Amino acid sequence: MKIQYKIVILFVILVLLFLAFGRALLKDKTYQPTEMVGKKVPNIILNDFNNKNKKISLVNLTNNNFVVINIWSSWCIPCKEENYFLLKIKKNSKINILGINYKDQHTNALKFLKDFGNPFNLIASDTLGEASIQLGAYGVPETFVVKNGIIVAKFLGPINEEITDTILNLSK
Amino acid sequence: MAGSIANFLLSVSLILSISLIFLLTIKINKKNFENLSVIYLCSDGIFYLLFISFILLVYSFIVSDFSNLVVYQNSHTTKPLFYKISGSWANHEGSMVLFILILSFYLFIFTKKKIDPELKCFTIIFQLILIFIFLVFLIFTSNPFTKILPTPVQGLGLNPILQDPLLAIHPPFLYFGYVGFSIVFSFVLAALMTKKLNSFWSREAHFFILLAWSFLTIGIGLGSFWAYYELGWGGYWFWDPVENASLMPWLAATALLHSNIVTQKKNLLYSWTALLSIFTFILSLLGTFLVRSGVLNSVHAFANDPFRGLYILITIFLIIFGSLTIFLLKNPSYQRKNNSFFFQKDNFILINNCFLIFFLSVVLVGTVYPIILNAINGESISIGPIYYNSIIKPFLFVFIFIMAYGPFLEWNKNSNNSFIKNLLILFIISLIFSLIFLFLLNNKNISLTLGILFSFYLFLTVIYDAFREKKLSINLSRILAHLGFATVIFAIFINGYFAKEINLSMKVGDKKQLENFLIEFKNTKSIKGPNYDQITANFLVTDGNKKVELTPSIRKYNQPAQFTSETSIKSNFINDYYFAINLSQFNDNKISLRFYYKPLMQCLWLGVILIACGGIFGLFKKKYENTI
Incomplete structure (x- = not known):
């Protein structure tokens, strides 16, 4: 040749x-660590965002329930983008959305909700980010879908139209 | 301030390298090789300039100069000094500075060698081109001296998992290895261009090949050791693409090391040696690309910006295309002398070269195929240990057999029969040994039997080789390296079949009897470290009449706030007992953890050290004594 x-x-x-x-x-x-998908929700107790003396237990909350857990923060820019879709989920269905406010300042977080709207039925604070680590989260934003106490899906980064539909389908 | 000076120095070295390339090209065209000392001085200058920039970067880390973006992103005032220093290369930008510094370091050593001026000038040109390409990449896409305004008061900190003494020295070793092959690469291209690929070339190249190979061996060993005791998964090799990225150049370099000896001794295999020299460096670059570009996800993927990855990809593309074109155009055609016998050393080396290339291809396919498949149709597959083990294992036995046999053969004549008889006796001894051993261990696994048989056979032949003639000092390099390899293989097989993993969930005061181990959870303790808080659990493990105390712990680093699980490993040379706490599952007062029983791990590390020692001893040999 x-x-x-x-x-x-x-x-x-x-x-x-x-x-x-x-x-x-x-x-x-x-990177999609699917470590926790298919497993039980870890037994994490969180502080309520609005009332410091109130505790939220993830296990109790998600038991026999369909819950979307969204980890967000006021300093996280993609969170602003995904807020629209969370609001859409809230508007179009009866899904419970738990927001975990990750390493944030209370006043900033309140302002965020005022400016962009509050899609959450319940908000927990995770000031140190410890609970989110136990949940297997790597950063913000992250969204977990929990069905009857089992994590069935996990989405990294802001949710979009497609993921919104996936979540709505999962709830059926 | 330090940043501006360093930026200036980097620019000067960029300009210096491009002007030297032009100057040398003119000189070569005119065949005028006078006044080369000025050029050598300038190329040394590049090394000094880069060295000072590197020191300035380290200095910025030591004084926590947060006006520097890289320092801000990767350091913190509360970090111990040692990690401030190592932090300077534990990030993308800093490690690129180190990469280029080492490129120029090898050029620096190379210019000190007494070599034909034309060959030398060509080599310097090729090495300078590499330096130039990576300097452009550094300055324009990943500048380590970018300023941020206003200056932050505090930095973001170094990933705690990287705050480990071993990991601080692992990247420099690996880079000295990877990058060391750049000079072999430049040297071989120069030899092809000048048609001076001869046994002189081969002798000079041998030093650099051996040097880079030894560094790479140590680098891989350190990385593996780190994974074993820091990651807490109880394993030392995961066939992770990042590990494979370092194994591939090692396999190619091992093949090169051996084929180069044949080239030297018998004036054979020139094209093959040249091709291996090119491929070893290309694989090193591919490793850098895979690891750095973010195409894979790992602790090593620092460059999250895909355009950096694209730049590296284009660079690699050009380097591969350029070098292989030079090879095709200038490929030396030598006639093979027709006086060879089959049972001759060079044939055996060639056979094992083929095996090494086969192992290399298996690893390459396993690493690259999932990436390409994902790019083409979006399908994700993961290729695990089963693939590698099942394909490599059967051939490994043949490989070891030939490896044991080869050193006893002669270079130029059919071999002496007395050795064959003795080798047969050794084989029978190892067969008996492995059967007794397995009988004692009560195991009937065939592949384990073969693994023990062949590694023990290799072990015996190496010992025999060491004492058969009084030439130990000449063969020491080979003997150590092969002995190390036998030890590693033996340890891998024993470990693979007898390691145990137990998952536990315990609270203080619990006692559990699992398999042969009685595990007792005694108490917990809180400790405050320099930049973390730590909870330590105390365990007592009773294995037969041996008692081992183990103290795994969890650390919470304050900056960045992150948890790490610190393993606790105790070893009595034969067995390792290993505890790691699961981070993700805390339950009331119970903690869940993993207990590993890992036999012969120390042996494995010893083997790696022996292999590296073999390489290092080889460096001190006189040139005419080169042998394997």
């Missing part, structure tokens, strides 16, 4: 590999 052909073949193979890797690279692929 002539060397020119070999070089052309080499070039073609490399271009193909390049395209495949380039595509893999640019593809939006957030």
